[in-house]
Amino acid sequence: MRTRIGLFIGYFFRSLFWSFNLLLVLYTSLAYWLLQELPVEHWLAGMVMISLPLMWVINFVFVIFWxxxxxxxxxxxxxxxxxxxxxxxxxxxxxxxxxxxxxxxxPIRVWSYNLQSFGLDNLEERRQSSPRIRRTMTFLLRQDAPIKCFQEFYNSTAIADYDLLQRLKRSGYSYSALLHPEYAREKEAPVGVAIFSIYPIVSSGSEPFYGVNGIVWANIKIGSDTIRVINVHLHSMGIRVGRVLRQEEIAGVKQETRGVLSALRTGFIQRKEQVRRVEHYIRESPYPVIVTGDFNDTPYSVVYERMRRTLPNSFEDAGRGFGFTYNRAPGFIRIDHQFHDPKLPALNFETINYIRYSDHYPIMGTYGVK
Structure with a gap:
C-alpha cells in the first residue's frame, strides 16, 4: 500500500510539473512572438516581454529536472x-x-553616464566638498572621449569642486547643450541631460519631459563632416527591489510589490510615447545619428525593439559579455544603450563596470567618422 501511495504521489507531482512546463512554454512562445513581431505596444505586452530572461531561467530549471x-x-x-x-x-x-x-x-568616442546627481541627496554634502565627489568628478574629467553625454547631471557654482560646467570647459569641452540651461549658473542646479564636446556644436535643441528627464540633441562638426548626437533620459523604471527584500513582514512585501508593478505599468506607458519623440529627432536629422543615454528599458521591451528597428544597437555590433549597466539590485539588466547610424560603424563598445560612483555604469562607444 505504501509503495502504491508513493507511486501515486510521484505521478501526481510529475503530472503537475509537466502541466506547468506546458504553460511555461506557451508563455515563453507568446513573449517571443510579441518581441519579434511587435504586434501590440500595450503595457501588458511590455510586462510579458520584460519577463523573458526569467522565463529562460525557469525553462532551464525544468530541463535539469526532467x-x-x-x-x-x-x-x-x-x-x-x-x-x-x-x-x-x-x-x-x-x-x-x-x-x-x-x-x-x-575613430570618435562617445561617452555616456547617468551620474545620479553625484548622489548629493545629503544636504550637508551639497554645502561642502567631499572626497567621494572629488574622485567622481576627477574620473569624469580624465576620460578620453571628445563627446561626453550625461544624465542626471548636477552643477553647483557655490563650491568650485562641484562647478563641473566650468571644469569641463577648462578641460577643452568648450561646447555644450543642456536640457535646462537656465539652471547652469545656479548655486544648486539639476541640469539633467547634457552633451559636452571638444568639437564645435553648430546647432542644438532639447525637449524636457519632466524634472531631469528629457532629450537633448546636438549637431557636431568633426572636420568636414557633421553628425548628430542625441542624448536621452526616458521615464525611470521605478524598480526598487531592495525595498521589497528589506521588508520583514508580508504586508510590507505586498505593499512594495504593488508599488513596483504600478511603477512598471506607468513606465511602460510613458516610455512608449517618449521613444516616438526620439524617433522624430532621428528622422528629421540631415546628418548621421548616434543615440545614447539611459532608456530605462531592457533589450526585451517595446522601446528597445522600436529603436533597434530604427538604428543598429552598438552593444550588439561591437560589445562584449552581457553588458549589464545597472549598479543596483537586481543588477543583471542592461538599460543604458547606444544606437548608431550605419554610416557611422561601431568599432568598439564598452560597459565600464568597475566604476561604482553611481547607480549606473558608464558606457562608451567608438565610431568611425569619415
Missing part, C-alpha cells in the same frame, strides 16, 4: 531555449573584438 526524472520530457524546454538563443542571443550576450578603423575613418 533530465533527472523523465529525460524525454526535457526536450520541450530545451527546444524553446534554443529558439530563444537563435532569435535573441545578440541582445543578451555578444563577444566582439575592437575593430581598427580603415584609413578613411577617424
Amino acid at each position: 533530465l533527472i526524472s523523465r529525460p524525454w520530457r526535457g526536450w520541450l524546454s530545451g527546444f524553446i531555449l534554443i529558439i530563444g538563443i537563435w532569435l535573441f542571443g545578440p541582445r543578451t550576450f555578444v563577444w566582439h573584438k575592437a575593430t581598427e578603423p580603415s584609413s578613411q575613418y577617424k
Whole structure:
C-alpha cells in the first residue's frame, strides 16, 4: 500500500510539473512572438516581454529536472531555449573584438553616464566638498572621449569642486547643450541631460519631459563632416527591489510589490510615447545619428525593439559579455544603450563596470567618422 501511495504521489507531482512546463512554454512562445513581431505596444505586452530572461531561467530549471526524472520530457524546454538563443542571443550576450578603423575613418568616442546627481541627496554634502565627489568628478574629467553625454547631471557654482560646467570647459569641452540651461549658473542646479564636446556644436535643441528627464540633441562638426548626437533620459523604471527584500513582514512585501508593478505599468506607458519623440529627432536629422543615454528599458521591451528597428544597437555590433549597466539590485539588466547610424560603424563598445560612483555604469562607444 505504501509503495502504491508513493507511486501515486510521484505521478501526481510529475503530472503537475509537466502541466506547468506546458504553460511555461506557451508563455515563453507568446513573449517571443510579441518581441519579434511587435504586434501590440500595450503595457501588458511590455510586462510579458520584460519577463523573458526569467522565463529562460525557469525553462532551464525544468530541463535539469526532467533530465533527472523523465529525460524525454526535457526536450520541450530545451527546444524553446534554443529558439530563444537563435532569435535573441545578440541582445543578451555578444563577444566582439575592437575593430581598427580603415584609413578613411577617424575613430570618435562617445561617452555616456547617468551620474545620479553625484548622489548629493545629503544636504550637508551639497554645502561642502567631499572626497567621494572629488574622485567622481576627477574620473569624469580624465576620460578620453571628445563627446561626453550625461544624465542626471548636477552643477553647483557655490563650491568650485562641484562647478563641473566650468571644469569641463577648462578641460577643452568648450561646447555644450543642456536640457535646462537656465539652471547652469545656479548655486544648486539639476541640469539633467547634457552633451559636452571638444568639437564645435553648430546647432542644438532639447525637449524636457519632466524634472531631469528629457532629450537633448546636438549637431557636431568633426572636420568636414557633421553628425548628430542625441542624448536621452526616458521615464525611470521605478524598480526598487531592495525595498521589497528589506521588508520583514508580508504586508510590507505586498505593499512594495504593488508599488513596483504600478511603477512598471506607468513606465511602460510613458516610455512608449517618449521613444516616438526620439524617433522624430532621428528622422528629421540631415546628418548621421548616434543615440545614447539611459532608456530605462531592457533589450526585451517595446522601446528597445522600436529603436533597434530604427538604428543598429552598438552593444550588439561591437560589445562584449552581457553588458549589464545597472549598479543596483537586481543588477543583471542592461538599460543604458547606444544606437548608431550605419554610416557611422561601431568599432568598439564598452560597459565600464568597475566604476561604482553611481547607480549606473558608464558606457562608451567608438565610431568611425569619415
